[in-house]
Amino acid sequence: MIKIAPSVMCMDLLALGAQIHQLDSMGVDMYHFDVMDGHFVPNISIGAPVVASIKKVCNVPFDVHLMISNPLQYVEDFAKSGADIICFHAESDSDIGQTVDKIISLGKKAAIAVKPGTDIDVVLPYLDKLSMVLVMTVEPGFGGQSFMESTMPKIEKLRKINPDIDIEVDGGVNPETIKIAAKAGANVFVAGSAVFKSENPAKTIKLLKENALSVL
Numbered sequence: 751m752i753k754i755a756p757s758v759m760c761m762d763l764l765a766l767g768a769q770i771h772q773l774d775s776m777g778v779d780m781y782h783f784d785v786m787d788g789h790f791v792p793n794i795s796i797g798a799p800v801v802a803s804i805k806k807v808c809n810v811p812f813d814v815h816l817m818i819s820n821p822l823q824y825v826e827d828f829a830k831s832g833a834d835i836i837c838f839h840a841e842s843d844s845d846i847g848q849t850v851d852k853i854i855s856l857g858k859k860a861a862i863a864v865k866p867g868t869d870i871d872v873v874l875p876y877l878d879k880l881s882m883v884l885v886m887t888v889e890p891g892f893g894g895q896s897f898m899e900s901t902m903p904k905i906e907k908l909r910k911i912n913p914d915i916d917i918e919v920d921g922g923v924n925p926e927t928i929k930i931a932a933k934a935g936a937n938v939f940v941a942g943s944a945v946f947k948s949e950n951p952a953k954t955i956k957l958l959k960e961n962a963l964s965v966l
């Protein structure tokens with residue numbers, strides 16, 4: 751199933767409530783939260799209190815992408831704040847197996863993210879426990895970067911191994927690049943700048959979905 755996950759970090763933070771309200775009314779699939787600690791990536795973004803505030807006003811699944819050095823230490827905070835899917839990086843300092851188990855023990859769905867240069871094989875031992883794998887299509891840290899097509903073979907490989915798991919792409923997704931990623935086998939698409947720098951975010955989300963479906 752094709753899902754578009756608007757990136758909260760890329761919304762107008764001053765008008766967050768209104769923006770969420772507008773997207774909810776068009777039936778958005780999930781929200782993507784980029785959490786950065788200024789250590790795993792050279793940027794600092796939103797944290798658990800923001801997730802908790804938005805959770806109070808909407809029922810759409812929350813996909814929380816932890817770009818932090820020690821996810822194991824923080825998964826409980828994000829579980830409590832209302833995350834439904836907790837995604838952490840294979841390249842972080844936390845033990846991968848322990849972190850996956852902790853997320854599941856908190857009653858949440860676990861996902862692992864890999865940076866563009868990381869081999870997809872690192873996720874394979876955990877695949878049975880994961881609901882999603884995030885293949886980064888830019889170096890994590892900033893919105894507004896260009897989509898890296900060089901990451902597509904990882905998606906193709908994973909899709910062959912598991913036809914059912916959600917494969918998410920994050921970074922540089924726009925109405926053109928989404929077709930490339932969908933063709934490779936991705937089905938969850940983070941939408942940042944392409945949506946929120948457009949004149950009509952709701953319309954752009956619809957277009958993204960149509961374009962992903964058009965290549966299947």
Ligand code: DX5
Pocket residue numbers: 757759760784815817888889890891892893894895920921922923940941942943944
């Ligand atoms: C990078 C971020 C971004 C963001 C999406 O660390 O994770 O990829 O969500 O932003 P755009 O769509 O602008 O690349």
Ligand code: ZN
Pocket residue numbers: 782783784815920940
């Ligand atoms: Zn992200």
